[in-house]
Amino acid sequence: QKEVEQDPGPLSVPEGAIVSLNCTYSNSAFQYFMWYRQYSRKGPELLMYTYSSGNKEDGRFTAQVDKSSKYISLFIRDSQPSDSATYLCAMRVTGTASKLTFGTGTRLQVTL
Amino acid sequence: EAGVAQSPRYKIIEKRQSVAFWCNPISGHATLYWYQQILGQGPKLLIQFQNNGVVDDSQLPKDRFSAERLKGVDSTLKIQPAKLEDSAVYLCASSSRVSPTANTEAFFGQGTRLTVV
Numbered sequence: 113q114k115e116v117e118q119d120p121g122p123l124s125v126p127e128g129a130i131v132s133l134n135c136t137y138s139n140s141a142f143q144y145f146m147w148y149r150q151y152s153r154k155g156p157e158l159l160m161y162t163y164s165s166g167n168k169e170d171g172r173f174t175a176q177v178d179k180s181s182k183y184i185s186l187f188i189r190d191s192q193p194s195d196s197a198t199y200l201c202a203m204r205v206t207g208t209a210s211k212l213t214f215g216t217g218t219r220l221q222v223t224l
Numbered sequence: 225e226a227g228v229a230q231s232p233r234y235k236i237i238e239k240r241q242s243v244a245f246w247c248n249p250i251s252g253h254a255t256l257y258w259y260q261q262i263l264g265q266g267p268k269l270l271i272q273f274q275n276n277g278v279v280d281d282s283q284l285p286k287d288r289f290s291a292e293r294l295k296g297v298d299s300t301l302k303i304q305p306a307k308l309e310d311s312a313v314y315l316c317a318s319s320s321r322v323s324p325t326a327n328t329e330a331f332f333g334q335g336t337r338l339t340v341v
Contacts (some may be wrong), residue, residue: 114330116266120264140307142321144329146329148332153334153337154335155315155317155332155333155335156267156315156332157227157331157332158329158330158331160282161329174324200267202266209278211257211269211272212257212269212329212330213269214256214266214267214268215266216264216265216266217265217266
């Protein structure tokens with residue numbers, strides 16, 4: 113079993129839709145949870161960052177972490193064609209030297 | 225602020241040849257990572273440096289891969305000899321995380337796309 117599981121998609125939605133992206137994980141020591149966005153032929157860029165459980169909102173993006181269920185989500189409201197990308201969840205344990213463990217990424221396509 | 229610089233962007237080599245990738249992290253970032261991203265998969269950590277020292281190289285195929293970070297700044301990743309399964313994007317990232325609770329996370333370069341034929 114992988115430490116982090118993520119549905120690879122692809123996920124296709126019409127413009128304006130609410131998108132829900134999810135990851136599950138098995139390591140209960142994970143404390144930091146991130147979402148990266150990766151456009152084609154580009155490196156991942158940090159989108160959202162959450163420490164421990166709870167919600168975090170930034171514009172059209174909301175990240176949720178439920179540590180009791182080992183489940184994290186990213187919601188995108190009013191999706192735009194420019195949101196079309198691969199979304200990678202990543203997480204790590206506490207510590208200055210702890211490494212990021214990534215999911216496989218979900219490819220999202222927002223259509224006009 | 226300049227980002228993480230990587231070169232070359234693309235490389236095509238034959239199997240059993242050698243190849244080297246270069247990375248210049250964001251200025252002042254003590255932590256440098258090399259990730260391998262195979263098509264359709266998430267990035268997998270190959271090696272992590274803290275300044276000059278190696279923090280984690282548990283997933284680095286040491287019989288063919290090597291990496292160094294001289295003077296705690298630039299880094300090179302080498303593959304010798306290359307195999308077909310090494311075809312992937314090699315991503316370099318850097319971080320200034322200096323305390324367990326700091327929320328400065330890894331910033332990635334654009335990657336080097338390696339094709340082994």
